[in-house]
Structures are given as structure tokens and as C-alpha cells.
Amino acid sequence: MTLAISTAALPEVAVVRDASEAAAAVAAGTGQALESLVGLLEQCLGQLKGQPDDITRVAVCTGPGSFTGLRIGVAFANAFAQARGLPVIGVSSYDVAEFGVAAFPRIAVIKGKVNHYYMRVRLDAAAAAQYTQGDGAQVQALIESVTGSSPRRPVVVGSGFGEPAAGEGARRVALLSMAVVAEGQEHRLRWTGAVIDYGQCPNAVANFEKRDAADQEGRPFQRREPEADEGSAPLA
Incomplete structure (x- = not known):
């Protein structure tokens, strides 16, 4: 079984038995990823009458997307995989x-x-x-x-251009990860966890670099303030 997680926008989970999709379950939340992922995983396993130990591979959408959602989703995927000695496959939001x-x-x-x-x-x-x-x-x-x-x-x-139905993003993550394995791209299987593609430098990193540069140049440090971080929505 492959567990797939997508939190680049709203939280989604899919559990797929094999690439034929003869047995697949998807679930999507409407709230915060941190509050949703465990429940969504339980829903999917319940539909397939499976157990967490039946999962042999973890796939996760690594972004870009919602900064907060990505951090939660990737951390969940990495922790789940590392606790069971499973590989993690990162899948780009663009490919999804x-x-x-x-x-x-x-x-x-x-x-x-x-x-x-x-x-x-x-x-x-x-x-x-x-x-x-x-x-x-x-x-x-x-x-x-x-x-x-x-x-x-x-x-x-x-986003804003024919977005998939709820849960479809996670299903795509699962199928794309299976293609990685089928094509023999072993270098994309990570045993140390997936890495987030934020699409740009996170505020914490930007502020660290700005503070370091300001200290070296002896000038005041001006913090880059975080902006609202929301999930998917139509183009403004």
C-alpha cells in the first residue's frame, strides 16, 4: 500500500494498493492540516479495511503551495515513514x-x-x-x-484552472510516486525524509541571512514580516 499526503492547499490523504487503482481510498479535509491528517488516514484505511502496518511506501506533495500546510504535511509523512523504516517519495505540486x-x-x-x-x-x-x-x-x-x-x-x-476534485490531488501523488518506482528512479526514494520546495526563501531563512548581513555591515536589521498563508483559491 502507498500512503499519499497532499497539504499544499487543503489537506488530502490517499491510500492506494497498486497502480491499477483496483483498491484506492481518498479523503479530503476542510480545515487545518494538523487537525485533519490522522482522521483522514483513518478514513482511508477504514475504506480499504487496512492497517497502518500495511503501508509500505509514503509519498508526499513537497510544494510549492501553502507554507504552513507543506511543513505539516511533509513532517507528518517523514515521521510516519521513519517510525516504520519506509522510504519517502517527494512529488512536486507542478507534476500533480x-x-x-x-x-x-x-x-x-x-x-x-x-x-x-x-x-x-x-x-x-x-x-x-x-x-x-x-x-x-x-x-x-x-x-x-x-x-x-x-x-x-x-x-x-x-489553481483557478480546472482544479481536481477533493482528494484527487493526493491520489495523483500516490500514482506519480508509483511511476517513480516503476521507472527505476531509485535516487528519488529518500530514507531521510522528503524536502520541501517552498518556491521561494522562507521568512525564517531570509531573516537569518538578513540579520547576519546587517551584523557584518554594522547596520540595523529590518525583519521581513510574514504574510497571510492560505490554501488554494481562484485567481484574484
């Missing part, structure tokens, strides 16, 4: 958004804090992915830019 999409060019849009989005552009299968971030207006500007420079209109997926 693009699940099942084969067309190019395509743009994956991921909601972070209020009116702030992370974007990945893939022009074709051979081109390196391009990353940027900005507000809703910048998302629309990026779409227009790619549309104007490509013979085909880009496929846009993710």
Missing part, C-alpha cells in the same frame, strides 16, 4: 497539477499565499522548464506571453 496532460506548451499554476502564485512553463518535451512567480495579473500576463510566442495556445492547469 499537470497529471495526465501530454500537450505542449503548458503552464502549471500553484497558489501560495494570498494573490501569489508559482508558475512552471514547459514549452515542449525537450526544453528546460521555466519558473516564475507573481500575482494574478502576472499569471495572466505569462499566459498571454506564451500564447503570443507559440503556434499553439498553452494548456493551463492548477
Whole structure:
């Protein structure tokens, strides 16, 4: 069984027996990830009549997305796996958004804090992915830019663009992790835990670096204050 966790937006859990999805259970919460994950896991195991010890692999969405949600979800996944000696596979929010999409060019849009989005552009299968971030207006500007420079209109997926049903994100995390194993990408199985992709430098790290630089230069330190950190929502 694969346990999959997604907390980049609202908390979601999936438990999948195998890639055929002959036996799969998903559950989604509406509140805080910290309060939801254990209950969601119990729901999924109950649907499959399974036990925690039946789980042999853990997959988790590593972001970008909600800073707080990612920290909780990845910590839960790592703790669950390490307590049982299981590997953890990290899955990108961009890959979750693009699940099942084969067309190019395509743009994956991921909601972070209020009116702030992370974007990945893939022009074709051979081109390196391009990353940027900005507000809703910048998302629309990026779409227009790619549309104007490509013979085909880009496929846009993710936050505000045909988001999956509740629980579907976690199911995709599970299936993507199974593909990693099937393709022999052993380097992506982490025995020390998954690592979060915040999409940008977290405030704690930014403030540490700013304080250190200010101390060395003998100038006052100006703290970068945290902003609201919310889950998925339509583009503003």
C-alpha cells in the first residue's frame, strides 16, 4: 500500500494498493492540516479495511503551495515513514497539477499565499522548464506571453484552472510516486525524509541571512514580516 499526503492547499490523504487503482481510498479535509491528517488516514484505511502496518511506501506533495500546510504535511509523512523504516517519495505540486496532460506548451499554476502564485512553463518535451512567480495579473500576463510566442495556445492547469476534485490531488501523488518506482528512479526514494520546495526563501531563512548581513555591515536589521498563508483559491 502507498500512503499519499497532499497539504499544499487543503489537506488530502490517499491510500492506494497498486497502480491499477483496483483498491484506492481518498479523503479530503476542510480545515487545518494538523487537525485533519490522522482522521483522514483513518478514513482511508477504514475504506480499504487496512492497517497502518500495511503501508509500505509514503509519498508526499513537497510544494510549492501553502507554507504552513507543506511543513505539516511533509513532517507528518517523514515521521510516519521513519517510525516504520519506509522510504519517502517527494512529488512536486507542478507534476500533480499537470497529471495526465501530454500537450505542449503548458503552464502549471500553484497558489501560495494570498494573490501569489508559482508558475512552471514547459514549452515542449525537450526544453528546460521555466519558473516564475507573481500575482494574478502576472499569471495572466505569462499566459498571454506564451500564447503570443507559440503556434499553439498553452494548456493551463492548477489553481483557478480546472482544479481536481477533493482528494484527487493526493491520489495523483500516490500514482506519480508509483511511476517513480516503476521507472527505476531509485535516487528519488529518500530514507531521510522528503524536502520541501517552498518556491521561494522562507521568512525564517531570509531573516537569518538578513540579520547576519546587517551584523557584518554594522547596520540595523529590518525583519521581513510574514504574510497571510492560505490554501488554494481562484485567481484574484
